[in-house]
Amino acid sequence: MFSSFRLTGAEREALNAISTRIHRPAKRRIYAQGDQGHYIYRIRSGAVRLEHQLKDGRNQIFAFLWPDDMFGTLDGGLYHTSAITLVDTYLFQISYPALKSLVEVHPRIQTLFLRQALDYAKTTERHLLLATYPLVVKRLAGFLLECSRQADFFDRTSGILTLAMDRKDIADYLGFAIETTSRTLKELEDMGLIQRLSAQRIRIDRDRIGAII
């Protein structure tokens, strides 16, 4: 619905004026679950994971985020997830109070955030579909396909996917045990759908993986 939306020059300038460029090395926390939420973020380059800690010790990863994705939504003024970089990452950081004032002057800017929120909801639905496949091999196969949509981490000509996350991250995203990640990768390799070049570099056959889902 808002795919053709563009900001005016003045709107873009005003948004830039309240955006700060920041940098975080790999595996650094940007904010923690329960922190006071002062900023919303947008990824310029790199990758981030959003995770939610449960009282029983489970650590559910809600999303892996990529360039242009935004994050930092609040729940009663607090971040309800932790945000952690997977790799070296550059971000825009926007203060919530400044954004709120800006939107009162330039309400059209909300379209950007609305579109982003709708995208995030759709992504979470896809995540839910993946994480509830009865067979873990389907979950992992679908996950590898999703990862291969990120141009920064997938080389189309060679079919080589670079995993920015470790085995535990994958397990926490798909809802199974870390050992199952390994075993199921082996299963996919035995089926001839992937080749493990190293722990984080995998050659994948997207067509045949797509066929089993």
Place this chain on the structure above:
Amino acid sequence: MFSSFRLTGAEREALNAISTRIHRPAKRRIYAQGDQGHYIYRIRSGAVRLEHQLKDGRNQIFAFLWPDDMFGTLDGGLYHTSAITLVDTYLFQISYPALKSLVEVHPRIQTLFLRQALDYAKTTERHLLLATYPLVVKRLAGFLLECSRQADFFDRTSGILTLAMDRKDIADYLGFAIETTSRTLKELEDMGLIQRLSAQRIRIDRDRIGAII
């Protein structure tokens, strides 16, 4: 962030002018997955389920929706879910083209939709948490708690919850087999956390259910 937001009188009137009040009996389809998407909806009273059919035959329910919830998001002009009433339901129906024109004149109205989208994303995250609990008894217990938040279907004084959905709906929402719904309800009853008064009327002990999650 937008909790204090209010439309002006003119904005509210303009929105009303493009809203149609419609009615659907229980168990009727409002739209089907793959249909051309012309309208967005808001529930005035009743309840709706959003479901997504997969190629392999699985039917994943994405959400149960209640009064004030909105639905009807599109994916390339098409509905990507089916929307079906659970009970007798009254709705607002808003045409997308009319809404798009309206937003160009009154961009502040987008705040309503942004808030709704953020709410839906949060709901989907909670759903994901529920549906990925390793033990089905926790999934179902958490589900009953969520249902008991709907004032129209839960009587606080008696603790009696009326389930608007059937066993298959619950199974499709939580990602297990229909038989497991029955067995796990029995398990909760054996633990003394609930009493099944009839198939759809259940007395629940919210405190003790909350304690096991």
Place this chain on the structure above:
DNA sequence: CGGCGAGTTGATAGCTTTCAAATGCCGTGG
């Protein structure tokens, strides 16, 4: 009263987790 569909219950098979141990990888210090 009969019949149908929703819900329940039982037994077995299949899949994933858990606990334990082995292997491999990589950066650090000698």
Place this chain on the structure above:
DNA sequence: CCACGGCATTTGAAAGCTATCAACTCGCCG
């Protein structure tokens, strides 16, 4: 440059949980 230590990953075997298939019960409606 090589050895060592620590951590991530992989592998194995047994236990636990849920799906499946089948049969049965219940409630509702004609």
